[in-house]
Amino acid sequence: MGVDDGGPSGDSGASEGSDGLSARLNERLSRTRATLSGLLGSERRPVEERRDMDAVESFTPPPLPDSVEGHRTRGEVLGDVVDHFESADLAFDRQPDAEAVRKRFFDFSYLADHEEVERYWVNEPYAYVTIVRDLRADELRYRVVEPYLSEFERYVLEELTKHLRNSLMYYDVADGSDRASLFERKAADLVREHTAAVTTLSLYKLLYYLRRDFVEYGRIDPIMHDEAVEDISCDGTDLPVFVYHREYRDLDTNVSFDGQELNSFVARMAQRAGKHISVSNPLVDASLPDGSRIQLSFGGDIATRGANFTIRQFSAVPDTPVDLINWDTFSLDQMAYLWLCIENNRSLVFAGGTGSGKTTSLNAVSFFIPKKSKVVSIEDTPEVKLPHENWIQSLTRESVTASGEGSVTMYQQLQTALRQRPEYILVGEIRTESEVALTFFQAMATGHTAYTTVHSESVTGVINRLENEPLSVPTQMIKELDIVSIQKQVMLDGERVRRNDSITEIVDGGGGTQDILVDTVFEWDAESDSHNDFVDSSVFDDIAEDRGWTDRRIREEFRDRREVLAYLVENDITWHEDVARVIHGFMKSPDRVLERVRDDTLDPTSLTLAPAPTHERAAPPDTAAPADPDGDGEELEDLVPAVREIDPLLDEDGEPFPDATAAVRERDDGDGGDP
Incomplete structure (x- = not known):
C-alpha cells in the first residue's frame, strides 16, 4: 500500500x-x-x-427503540460484518473492535416504521439493500444502507x-x-x-x-452493484432516485441529490463514459465502463426539475430459456417451438413496448443457435451475451471528432457482417434507419438467419411500421421473415410482469406482393395467465420439407425438446453454462441426453463448453497406432467402452458422441402418420 x-x-x-x-x-x-x-x-x-x-x-447512531434493538435484522447484519473483519484481508494492520462494530457501524432506526421484505448484501460488509414495506404508507421501498x-x-x-x-x-x-x-x-x-x-x-x-x-459511482454505487436492478432513474433535484427491480418493479429509494451535487454527478458520469456535457451540449447518451447504458441531461434549462439521468443495467449473467419459462414469460410449448425453429434457421423479430423484455428474450433464445455456427451481433450497447465461441460482437460508435469523423454506424456494421459469412445475424434494434432495415431483410433474402427487436405492440403494427416511412421495407422482402413474437408488460394481481402475448408466423400468400398472411401459433390468455398448447405450424411444415422429415418426425423432435426443457425446469437447472451444455449436448447426441433425462441421471457438468482441442501433428509412422489387421474395427471398438466409462457423453475430443441411432430414426420415418 x-x-x-x-x-x-x-x-x-x-x-x-x-x-x-x-x-x-x-x-x-x-x-x-x-x-x-x-x-x-x-x-x-x-x-x-x-x-x-x-x-x-x-x-x-441515535438510540434505538427496544423493538429495533433486538431486531433479527440487526443481529444478522452485524454478525456478518464482524465475521468479515475477522476473516478477510484487511487494508490496515488492525481489525475493528467487534463491540465497536455492534455499536456504531449501521443506523437501523429505519426498522422502527418499516417491515423488512427482503435483504441482501451488494458490497459486503459496507452496503446492503433492503426491500421494506413502509407501514405508514403501505408501500414497498428500496433502501440502501451504508455505514x-x-x-x-x-x-x-x-x-x-x-x-x-x-x-x-x-x-x-x-x-x-x-x-x-x-x-x-x-x-x-x-x-x-x-x-x-x-x-x-x-x-x-x-x-x-x-x-x-x-x-x-458515488452514492448510487450500491444500486449499481445490485444485479436485481435493471434501471436507475434520477428525475431531478431533491427527488428520490427510482429503480426498476426484477422482482418488485418500480421502487423509490432513500438516495437523492441536491442541485449542485446532481450537476457535478452528471458531469462526472459523462466523463466516466468518455463524453463531454455542458450547458451548450446538455444531452449525452453513452455507455459506462461496466457496459451500462446511460442517458444524461445537464442543468435546468432543458429540464424543469433540474439535471437528470437514467442508467440501464445489464446483468453479467445472461437470462436463459429456462429463466423465461420459470417467470411464465413463455410456456414450455412456446420455448420448444422456438428451439426447433431457431436450430433450423428460421428468422425472428421480437416486438413490444419499452421494458417488455424484447432484448432479454432475444438473448435467451439465442442459446438455441447451434454451438459452432458463426454468429455476428450488432448493437449500440453490448447487451447480448452468448455462450458461443464462434461469435463476433460488433458495436456502433459515435463520432470521436468535432467534425463528425470516426463514427461507426449500425448500417456500416451490418454491411461488414454480411462479408463475414455469418450463419446468424443479431441486430439489437431496428429504429428509424431505412438503410439498416433494408439491409437486415436483404440478409434474410440471401440466406442468413436474422433476429432483431422492434418497438410495436402488435403483428399488424410491426408490418405497418416496416412497410411505411421511414423504414419503407418492400412487402416482398417482409415475407422473408418467418416469426414475430409480441412481448408485453402487464399488471397481474397488482404486480407488473412480462408476458409473451403471441407468436405469429408470416405466411407467404402467393405471388402477389401485397398479400402478407399471418397465422398465430400461440396466444396468451390474460384471464387464466396461460398460453395455449401447440397445435400446428406452417413453419414446422417447411422445416419438415427441408429436412425430409415426416409429420410424425417433426412432432417427435418438438416433444423431445420440450421434454429436455421440462427436465431443466423441474430440476432447477438455471445456470447459463449448464443450460447451454444441455442444449448443445442434445443437438449433438439427442438420444443419449434423452436417456439421461428419462433416467433422471443427467449431469450438465458432464457435458463440455470447452474450446475444441488443438489437434497435434500426426505421429511418425513408427509410433503410430497399429492398423486393424482384419479391417473389422474390433480394436477400435474395444476402446469405446473405456472412453465412455470415463465420460459416457464425450468422445476423445471432448465432444458428445454422434447419435448412433440416427439411422434407425431415419429408417422409422418411413412409417409416416401422426404419433
Whole structure:
C-alpha cells in the first residue's frame, strides 16, 4: 500500500497541506471532545489508543427503540460484518473492535416504521439493500444502507476528500484496475498518515466512502452493484432516485441529490463514459465502463426539475430459456417451438413496448443457435451475451471528432457482417434507419438467419411500421421473415410482469406482393395467465420439407425438446453454462441426453463448453497406432467402452458422441402418420 507510485514528489505545498490537514482534524476533534463533557482530552492519540474512543456516545447512531434493538435484522447484519473483519484481508494492520462494530457501524432506526421484505448484501460488509414495506404508507421501498458516519467522521471525510482530490489531480488514468490501484495506494496512505485521531473502525468506514466516491459511482454505487436492478432513474433535484427491480418493479429509494451535487454527478458520469456535457451540449447518451447504458441531461434549462439521468443495467449473467419459462414469460410449448425453429434457421423479430423484455428474450433464445455456427451481433450497447465461441460482437460508435469523423454506424456494421459469412445475424434494434432495415431483410433474402427487436405492440403494427416511412421495407422482402413474437408488460394481481402475448408466423400468400398472411401459433390468455398448447405450424411444415422429415418426425423432435426443457425446469437447472451444455449436448447426441433425462441421471457438468482441442501433428509412422489387421474395427471398438466409462457423453475430443441411432430414426420415418 505504501509503495512509491512514481508520481510528483517534493511538493512543499502538498507537505504543508498534509500538516494542515492533521492540525484541522485534531482541532475539530478537540471541539467535539469538549462538547462531550470532557470524556476525552484534546491531545492527538496514537493508533494504539484508538480503541479508547469507542465509548464516545456521539460517535454512535441515535438510540434505538427496544423493538429495533433486538431486531433479527440487526443481529444478522452485524454478525456478518464482524465475521468479515475477522476473516478477510484487511487494508490496515488492525481489525475493528467487534463491540465497536455492534455499536456504531449501521443506523437501523429505519426498522422502527418499516417491515423488512427482503435483504441482501451488494458490497459486503459496507452496503446492503433492503426491500421494506413502509407501514405508514403501505408501500414497498428500496433502501440502501451504508455505514453510519458521526458528525466528526463526516468532517474527516470532507477533509480527506479535498486532500485526496488535490493529490490525484496530477494523474491521468483510465477507468479500471490502474485507477483503482492508484486510489488504493494514495487513499490508504493518506488515511493512515493523517487520521491517527480516529478509531480503527472509522478508518475502514472512511476508506469505503473514499473508494465509493473516487473509484466507483458515488452514492448510487450500491444500486449499481445490485444485479436485481435493471434501471436507475434520477428525475431531478431533491427527488428520490427510482429503480426498476426484477422482482418488485418500480421502487423509490432513500438516495437523492441536491442541485449542485446532481450537476457535478452528471458531469462526472459523462466523463466516466468518455463524453463531454455542458450547458451548450446538455444531452449525452453513452455507455459506462461496466457496459451500462446511460442517458444524461445537464442543468435546468432543458429540464424543469433540474439535471437528470437514467442508467440501464445489464446483468453479467445472461437470462436463459429456462429463466423465461420459470417467470411464465413463455410456456414450455412456446420455448420448444422456438428451439426447433431457431436450430433450423428460421428468422425472428421480437416486438413490444419499452421494458417488455424484447432484448432479454432475444438473448435467451439465442442459446438455441447451434454451438459452432458463426454468429455476428450488432448493437449500440453490448447487451447480448452468448455462450458461443464462434461469435463476433460488433458495436456502433459515435463520432470521436468535432467534425463528425470516426463514427461507426449500425448500417456500416451490418454491411461488414454480411462479408463475414455469418450463419446468424443479431441486430439489437431496428429504429428509424431505412438503410439498416433494408439491409437486415436483404440478409434474410440471401440466406442468413436474422433476429432483431422492434418497438410495436402488435403483428399488424410491426408490418405497418416496416412497410411505411421511414423504414419503407418492400412487402416482398417482409415475407422473408418467418416469426414475430409480441412481448408485453402487464399488471397481474397488482404486480407488473412480462408476458409473451403471441407468436405469429408470416405466411407467404402467393405471388402477389401485397398479400402478407399471418397465422398465430400461440396466444396468451390474460384471464387464466396461460398460453395455449401447440397445435400446428406452417413453419414446422417447411422445416419438415427441408429436412425430409415426416409429420410424425417433426412432432417427435418438438416433444423431445420440450421434454429436455421440462427436465431443466423441474430440476432447477438455471445456470447459463449448464443450460447451454444441455442444449448443445442434445443437438449433438439427442438420444443419449434423452436417456439421461428419462433416467433422471443427467449431469450438465458432464457435458463440455470447452474450446475444441488443438489437434497435434500426426505421429511418425513408427509410433503410430497399429492398423486393424482384419479391417473389422474390433480394436477400435474395444476402446469405446473405456472412453465412455470415463465420460459416457464425450468422445476423445471432448465432444458428445454422434447419435448412433440416427439411422434407425431415419429408417422409422418411413412409417409416416401422426404419433
